[in-house]
Amino acid sequence: MNPQKFTLDNGLQVILQESHVAPVASFWIFYRVGSRNEPPGLTGTSHWVEHMLFKGTERFPRGEFDRAVARAGGIFNGMTGQDWTTYFETFPAERIELALQVESDRMVNAVFDPEEFESERFVIISEREGSENDPFWRLNEEVQAAAFHVHSYRHPVIGWKPDLLNLQREDLYSHYRTFYTPNNAVAVTVGDFDATEMLARIERYFGGLSAGPETPPVRAVEPQQAAERRILLRGDDPTAYLLMSFPAPAADHEDFFPLIVLDAVLGGAKGLGVMGGGSNNRSNRLYRALVDAGLTVDADTSFRPTVDPFVFTVGVTLAPHVEHEQVEDAIWRELVRIQEEGVTGAELAKAAQQTKAQFALSSESVTGRAYWLGFSEIVASTGWMEAWYETLAAVTPEDVQRVARRYFRRDGQTVGWYMANNEAHEEESDA
Amino acid sequence: MTISVRPNQSPASAYPGPETITRVVFDNGLIVLVRENHAAPLAVLDGYMPAGSIHDPADRAGLSAFTASMLTRGSADYDFDRFNETIESVGASLGMASDTHITSFGLTCLSEDFERLTGVLADALRRPTFPAEQMERLRAQKLVGLQEREQDTGRMANLRYHETIYGIHHPYGRAISGYPESVGAITREELADFHARRYTPNGAIIVVSGDVETTRVLALLERTFGDWRGPAPEQDVPPVQFPTETIRVDVPIPGKFQADIMLGAPAIPRRHPDFDAVRVANTVLGVFGLMGRLGEVVREEQGLAYYAYSVQEAESEAGVWTAIAGVNPVNVEQAVASILHEFERLGAEPVPDEELADSQAYLTGVLPLALETNAGVTSTLLNMEWHGLGLDYLQRYRSLIEAVTPADVQRVAQEYLGRDNKVIVVAGAA
Numbered sequence: 001m002n003p004q005k006f007t008l009d010n011g012l013q014v015i016l017q018e019s020h021v022a023p024v025a026s027f028w029i030f031y032r033v034g035s036r037n038e039p040p041g042l043t044g045t046s047h048w049v050e051h052m053l054f055k056g057t058e059r060f061p062r063g064e065f066d067r068a069v070a071r072a073g074g075i076f077n078g079m080t081g082q083d084w085t086t087y088f089e090t091f092p093a094e095r096i097e098l099a100l101q102v103e104s105d106r107m108v109n110a111v112f113d114p115e116e117f118e119s120e121r122f123v124i125i126s127e128r129e130g131s132e133n134d135p136f137w138r139l140n141e142e143v144q145a146a147a148f149h150v151h152s153y154r155h156p157v158i159g160w161k162p163d164l165l166n167l168q169r170e171d172l173y174s175h176y177r178t179f180y181t182p183n184n185a186v187a188v189t190v191g192d193f194d195a196t197e198m199l200a201r202i203e204r205y206f207g208g209l210s211a212g213p214e215t216p217p218v219r220a221v222e223p224q225q226a227a228e229r230r231i232l233l234r235g236d237d238p239t240a241y242l243l244m245s246f247p248a249p250a251a252d253h254e255d256f257f258p259l260i261v262l263d264a265v266l267g268g269a270k271g272l273g274v275m276g277g278g279s280n281n282r283s284n285r286l287y288r289a290l291v292d293a294g295l296t297v298d299a300d301t302s303f304r305p306t307v308d309p310f311v312f313t314v315g316v317t318l319a320p321h322v323e324h325e326q327v328e329d330a331i332w333r334e335l336v337r338i339q340e341e342g343v344t345g346a347e348l349a350k351a352a353q354q355t356k357a358q359f360a361l362s363s364e365s366v367t368g369r370a371y372w373l374g375f376s377e378i379v380a381s382t383g384w385m386e387a388w389y390e391t392l393a394a395v396t397p398e399d400v401q402r403v404a405r406r407y408f409r410r411d412g413q414t415v416g417w418y419m420a421n422n423e424a425h426e427e428e429s430d431a
Numbered sequence: 432m433t434i435s436v437r438p439n440q441s442p443a444s445a446y447p448g449p450e451t452i453t454r455v456v457f458d459n460g461l462i463v464l465v466r467e468n469h470a471a472p473l474a475v476l477d478g479y480m481p482a483g484s485i486h487d488p489a490d491r492a493g494l495s496a497f498t499a500s501m502l503t504r505g506s507a508d509y510d511f512d513r514f515n516e517t518i519e520s521v522g523a524s525l526g527m528a529s530d531t532h533i534t535s536f537g538l539t540c541l542s543e544d545f546e547r548l549t550g551v552l553a554d555a556l557r558r559p560t561f562p563a564e565q566m567e568r569l570r571a572q573k574l575v576g577l578q579e580r581e582q583d584t585g586r587m588a589n590l591r592y593h594e595t596i597y598g599i600h601h602p603y604g605r606a607i608s609g610y611p612e613s614v615g616a617i618t619r620e621e622l623a624d625f626h627a628r629r630y631t632p633n634g635a636i637i638v639v640s641g642d643v644e645t646t647r648v649l650a651l652l653e654r655t656f657g658d659w660r661g662p663a664p665e666q667d668v669p670p671v672q673f674p675t676e677t678i679r680v681d682v683p684i685p686g687k688f689q690a691d692i693m694l695g696a697p698a699i700p701r702r703h704p705d706f707d708a709v710r711v712a713n714t715v716l717g718v719f720g721l722m723g724r725l726g727e728v729v730r731e732e733q734g735l736a737y738y739a740y741s742v743q744e745a746e747s748e749a750g751v752w753t754a755i756a757g758v759n760p761v762n763v764e765q766a767v768a769s770i771l772h773e774f775e776r777l778g779a780e781p782v783p784d785e786e787l788a789d790s791q792a793y794l795t796g797v798l799p800l801a802l803e804t805n806a807g808v809t810s811t812l813l814n815m816e817w818h819g820l821g822l823d824y825l826q827r828y829r830s831l832i833e834a835v836t837p838a839d840v841q842r843v844a845q846e847y848l849g850r851d852n853k854v855i856v857v858a859g860a861a
Contacts, residue, residue: 021470022803054721063727066720071789073796092799119734122759127737129688130757133584133859236686237582239575269522280503280524283515297572317579319571350520357522357541360473364804 003373003382004195008203010211011183015373015382016198017190019366025191026090026366027099029107030374032186033179034082035157036218036307044159045167045175047080048124052172053087054078055116057109062116065102072098075367080157083307084378085179090367093192097201103187104205107180117169125165128158135237135418136315143416144311146229147245151222153310181212186377190370222247222309224412231416234423240318241418242296242327246407248312251305251379257391258399259303259312259407265347265400266334267301267314269354283350286314289334295322305379311414312407324417335408342401352393359389446798446825447808453645454822457653459660460633464812465648466640468805474545474641476552477809479533479817481664482629485602490616493609496529497573497617498625502536503527504565507558509551511565523548527555529607532666532747533817534630539806542642546651553655556630561622570614577611584691584859585757587682592693595680596751596854602668603746631661638812640805671749673697674852682858690760690859694770695753698847701745701818707831708839709743709752709847714790715782715840716773717741717754723790724773725754733769735762747818752847760860767855778845781837795829 003017034046056062069076074091087106089099131137141156148154159167187206189198225247249255263270268281281287286299296316303312314331318324362368376385445451453465487494503525504511518525523540525548538545538552580586590606597604608614637656639648674697699705717725722740729739739756754770801807802825815824 022799024799024803062731063720067789070720070793071796073793073799075797075800090800092796095796119731122734123730123737126689126735126757126759129759130737132688135582236684237579239579239582268519280515280518280526283512283519291572292568294568294571297575317575319575353520354522360471360541361539364471364473364806366803 002386005382006199008182008207010207010209011181012206012209013186013377014199014202015186015188015377016195017369017373018193018195019190019369020192022366023093023192024090024366025093025096025189025193026088026370027096027103028086028088028188028370028374029103030084030086030186030188030378031179032084032184032215032378033175034080034084035155035159036082036152037179037216038152038155040155041163042167042171042175043155043163044124045172046085047158048120048164048167049172049176050078050080050085050087051120051124052112052117052176053106053110055113055120056111057105058111059105059109060102065106068098069102074098082153082157082310084375086371086374088367088370096189096191096193100201100205104209107182107185107206108209110176112169112173112176114169117172121164121167124158125161128161128164131158135233135235135239136241136243136317138235139231139233139241139243139416139418140315142231142233143243143245143414146231146416147225147247147311147414148222150220151308152218152220153222153306153308178212179215181215182206182209183211184215186374188370188374190373191366218308225414226411228411229414231414233416233418234421235418236421238420240322240324240420240423242316242318242324243416244314244328244331245311245414245416246313246409247412248303248310248407250307250309252384253309255403255406256305258395258403260392261348261351261395262338262343262400262404263301263303263312264351264354265338265343267299269351269358285334285338286331289330290316290327293330294319295327295330307379324419328415335404338401338404339408342397345397348395348397348400352389355389355392446802447812448826449822452812452822453649455649457632457657459657460631460635460663461652461656461659462636462816463649463652464636464638464816465643465645466638466808466812467643467645468640468808469642472542472642473805474540474542474639474643475805475809476538476545476549476637476639477806477813478536478637479635479813480536480556480630481532481634481666482534482625482631483530483532484605484607485531485666485668486625486629487602487605487609489600489605490613491609491621492605492613493573493607494613494617494621494625495534495629496608497569497614498622499527499529499534500569500573501561501566501622502555502559504569505560505562506554507560508554511562514551514555517551518548521548525552525555531603531607545641545643549651549655557656557659559626561619563619566619566622570617573608573614574611577608577614580608582684584684584687584689587684588691588693588856588858591680591682591858592695592753592854592856595678595856596674596695596697597671597749601671603671603749628662631664632656632659633661634664636813636816638809638816640808640812666747668748671697674854677851677853677855679855680857681860682856684859687859688759689757690763690857692756692758692763692766692770692855692857693753694767694853694855695751696848696850696853698743698750698752699745700748700750702747703745703750705843705846706745708835708843711787711790711794711832711835712777712840712843713741713743713752714794715786716777719790719793724777725756725770728773729756729766729769733765735759735766735769739766739770763857763860767857774844774848778841778849780841782840784837787835787837787840791832791835794832798825798828
C-alpha cells in the first residue's frame with residue numbers, strides 16, 4: 001500500500017503506511033535539526049539534546065520510558081545526523097500507542113535536569129573517545145573539516161571536544177525549544193494498523209501541541225572549492241588509510257541519481273538507509289583496480305542524500321608496503337577512465353538490478369521502511385523516494401560520464417592520508 | 432527420501448512451528464527446513480556445515496575461517512570473476528563464515544533468482560578449487576585485518592578474554608580468525624584437505640524462508656545436494672579447564688582514547704538446564720531497557736561509559752557470562768568495581784518481582800520483531816535445529832521464560848558470577 005501523507009493544523013507532517021505482513025508496527029519521529037544547524041562553539045548540541053530526551057519528562061522520569069517500551073516487547077533508539085534527529089520505537093502492533101504517548105510527551109516536556117546534563121557530558125565524551133580509537137574515523141573527521149570552509153557540514157555530528165567540555169545546559173535547552181516543535185517534525189508509522197484510526201490517534205496525542213516559530217535558516221553556502229586540500233594524519237596504528245573527498249550535490253539536485261549510479265559503478269551498490277542489507281561487492285571498478293591489484297585490502301565509495309551539497313568519497317585501507325601516491329594515482333586512473341570513456345550499459349543495468357533487490361529487501365522490515373520514508377521527507381520528499389528506482393533506471397551512460405567530469409576535479413579534491421608515526425614521508429626529508 | 436509437505440496455514444500472528452515448517456532429512460544426512468512466506472518476492476537460505484574452528488590444528492588457528500572465505504573465490508563452475516558477476520548482477524548476497532563448531536553459509540536474493548543461485552552456492556560448497564593466486568590475495572587481506580585487530584581495543588579485549596577464560600590450548604580459547612603466524616603458515620593443501628575431510632552434508636542444515644514453493648525447494652536441494660556423500664561430523668571438544676582463581680590481564684595499546692573492559696566468569700553450555708535462568712538473569716543484569724542494571728549504574732548514574740552491558744555466550748560444550756564496557760582509561764578501576772558490585776548484588780538480593788517480570792515481558796514480547804523478516808526466521812530456525820530444541824520451541828518459549836523465578840536468578844548469579852574464578856581483561860589503557 002502506498003504511503004499516505006497528512007499535515008496536522010499545528011504543522012506536524014504525518015506519513016502512514018499500512019503493512020499487514022507481520023503483527024508489528026514502527027513509529028518514527030524526525031526533527032529537521034542536526035549538526036547542520038549548529039554554529040561554531042555549539043557543535044554537538046543536537047546529539048546531546050537527543051541523549052537528554054532519554055533522561056526523562058515528568059510523566060516518564062528517567063528510566064521509565066526505556067522500561068515501558070521494553071516491557072511492551074519493543075525496541076527503541078535515537079539517532080542524530082547532519083540534517084535530522086530521529087527517535088523510533090518498534091512494537092508488536094497492538095502496543096504502538098505507547099510510542100505516540102512517549103514521543104508527544106518528550107517533544108515538549110523533557111526536563112533537562114542539570115545533574116543529568118553534567119553526567120551525560122562524560123557519557124558523550126566517552127562515546128567520542130570510543131570513535132577516536134579508530135584512526136580512519138579520525139582521518140574522516142579531519143578530511144570533512146577541511147572539505148568545507150563555511151558550511152556546518154564541516155563539524156562532526158558528535159561535536160568537537162572543547163565544545164563538549166564547554167556546552168551549558170541552557171545551550172541545549174534553548175536548542176530543544178527552538179527545534180522541537182510539531183511544525184519542524186515528521187511523524188512516520190508503518191505496520192499492522194488501520195491508517196484512518198492511526199491518524200486519529202496521532203491527532204489525539206500530537207494535535208494539541210502548539211506550533212512554534214519558524215526555525216532559523218541555515219544560510220551558509222559553501223563556495224566552489226578552488227584549491228586542492230591535503231591532510232596528513234599520523235598516529236600509533238601501523239595500518240595506512242587514504243580518503244579522497246569531492247564536493248557533491250544535494251539529494252534534490254538533478255545530478256543526484258547519475259552520481260548514485262556512478263557510486264555503484266565505482267564502489268558497488270549500497271544498502272538503503274540504516275537498515276538496508278549490503279550485498280557482495282567485488283565486481284566494481286575500484287575493487288578490481290585496487291584490491292585485485294594488491295594495492296589495497298578494501299575499496300569503499302560513499303555518496304549520501306543530504307539537504308545541502310555534501311561530498312562523494314573514496315576510502316581505502318592500504319596493503320602493506322604500498323605508498324599512498326600509488327593508490328591515489330590508481331584511483332585517479334579509474335576516475336579519468338570514466339570521464340574519458342564513460343560507463344557501459346551493462347554496468348547501468350547492474351546498478352538498477354541491485355537497487356531493485358535492495359528495495360525488496362529493505363521493504364521487509366517496518367522499521368527500515370519507516371526510517372526510509374521519514375528520512376526521504378527530510379532530505380527531499382517521499383515522492384523522490386518512491387520514484388527512486390524509475391529515476392535511477394532512466395540514467396544514461398552520458399549522464400554518468402557528465403557527472404564524473406563535473407564533480408571529480410583535482411582542484412576540488414580534499415585528500416587525507418593516514419600513516420604511522422614512524423613512517424617516513426618524502427616531503428619531510430627537507431625539514 | 433520421504434517428504435511430507437505441510438500446508439502453510441498460519442495466521443500472520445502465529446509463530447513458525449510444526450504446522451508451518453517442513454522438515455526433511457535427506458539420505459545423506461542433510462537436514463532441510465522450509466517455511467513459505469509470500470509477503471515479498473525474496474528468498475533467504477541459511478545453513479550450517481558441521482566444520483569449524485574446533486577442527487583447526489593448534490598451530491593452524493584460522494584454517495576453518497580461511498577455508499570458508501576461499502569458497503567464493505573459485506569453484507569448478509564459477510571462478511572469481513564469474514562468481515562475482517553472477518551474484519552481483521542481480522543484487523544478491525552469498526557468503527560463508529566460520530564459527531567454533533560450524534561454518535555458516537547464506538544466500539539472499541530475489542525469489543526469481545533463487546534456483547540459479549542455489550546452484551552457485553552448491554558449487555562453492557562442494558567443488559571449491561582454492562586458486563593459489565586468490566589464496567595469496569586473501570591471505571594479505573587477512574593479515575592486514577589481524578594487524579588492525581592488534582590496534583582495536585574492543586577486539587583485543589575479546590581475544591584475550593576468550594584465550595584466558597577457555598585457555599589458549601582449548602579450541603574455544605583460540606581466535607576463529609587465527610593469528611598472524613598461523614594464517615601466514617596455512618598452505619593450499621591444508622585448505623583443500625580441511626574441505627575434503629570436514630565439509631559434509633551429514634549433520635549439515637539448510638533453512639529456507641521466502642517466496643518459494645516447498646516442493647520445488649526440496650526438489651532443488653535434492654538435485655544440488657542429494658548426491659553428496661560425506662562422513663559423520665565430529666563435534667566433540669575436550670573438556671574445558673576453566674580458571675580456578677580470578678585472573679586480570681592488561682593489554683596496553685598506545686595512542687588510544689578509550690579502554691575496553693571484558694569481565695566475566697565461566698557459565699554454561701546451550702543445552703544446560705540453567706540456560707533460561709541465566710538468559711533471564713543476564714537480561715536483568717545488562718540488557719533490559721538501556722542495558723539493564725549495568726547501563727543504569729555505569730552509564731546513567733556514574734556517567735562512566737557510553738556502553739556497559741552483558742552477554743551470555745553458550746557454546747555446545749561450555750559457556751561464559753560477561754560484562755563489557757568502554758571507558759576512559761582513568762575510569763577503568765571504578766567501572767570494574769561497579770560491575771563486580773552488580774554481579775554480587777544479583778546473587779545477594781532476590782530480584783524484585785516487578786523487575787523480573789519486566790525482563791520476562793521483554794524477552795517474550797520481542798519475539799514477533801525477531802521473526803519479522805525472512806532472515807530473522809531462517810537464523811532462528813537454524814539455531815533451533817542446530818541445538819535440537821524442537822520445531823515447537825517458539826511455541827514453548829514463553830513458558831520457558833516465565834518459569835524463571837527470583838530464586839532461580841539469585842541462584843544462577845551466585846553459582847556463576849559469585850565465585851573467585853573470574854577473568855578481567857582491560858585493553859587500551861597505556
